[in-house]
Amino acid sequence: MQCTMHSIPISSIQEGESVPAPSSFIHSDDQRLSSLPVVKGKEPVIGFSSTSLSESNAPVQINGEPLILKNKAPRWHEQLQCWCLNFRGRVTVASVKNFQLVAAADPSCHVSPAEQEKVILQFGKIGKDIFTMDYQYPLSAFQAFAICLTSFDTKPACE
Known part of the structure; x- marks a missing residue:
């Protein structure tokens, strides 16, 4: 799985950095958040993009x-x-849906190897139809949940 978080800069995982906050909020049904399409291939690729909620709806x-x-x-x-x-005891049942996501940073981004090994999101099975999700900054609960939902799509290798 690979997720490109267009609204979160790679610098946000560096020590002392933060994610920019949106400047306005949705006030009507006419203003919607947009997302990049999910591209199917060997592995799921997910893109999330927050939008500026001005009249132009520019990203x-x-x-x-x-x-x-x-x-x-x-x-x-x-x-x-x-x-x-290693799910550190949080996931107890083997499943193709279990995963851990870490930052994939180019060496030019100056992200330390320790930061690249830090699990930002993990999802796994703990019982029949029961799963656990653990996430941390810079992901929001909504972003983490949306990513986890994609693991319920069909797995090409398992069909």
């Missing part, structure tokens, strides 16, 4: 590159003889 511009989230690479577990992610 909010951020300074610098957008934050890109990608699947965290699993580690080989010798005893289990399989690839695993």
Whole structure:
């Protein structure tokens, strides 16, 4: 999975940085948030974009590159003889829907390796039809939930 967060600059994950806040709010049904289309391929690619709510509905511009989230690479577990992610006890059932997202930063962005390994969003199964979602700054609850919902779309590798 790869998510491009057009309203969140990559600099927001650097220490001491923050995400720009919208300058106005929706006041009617005529003003809507827009999102980039979901592109189907080998893996889901998700784009979220917040909009400026002026009459022109022009997208909010951020300074610098957008934050890109990608699947965290699993580690080989010798005893289990399989690839695993450490959910720190929060996910208890193996599922193709389980994932952890970390920042995917180009070396020119000066994001430390520690920041690139930090899990920003994790989602996983804990029971029959029961899942858990953990997220942190710079994602909002709405953005995290929307990303997690995409894991319920069909999985091409499992069909």
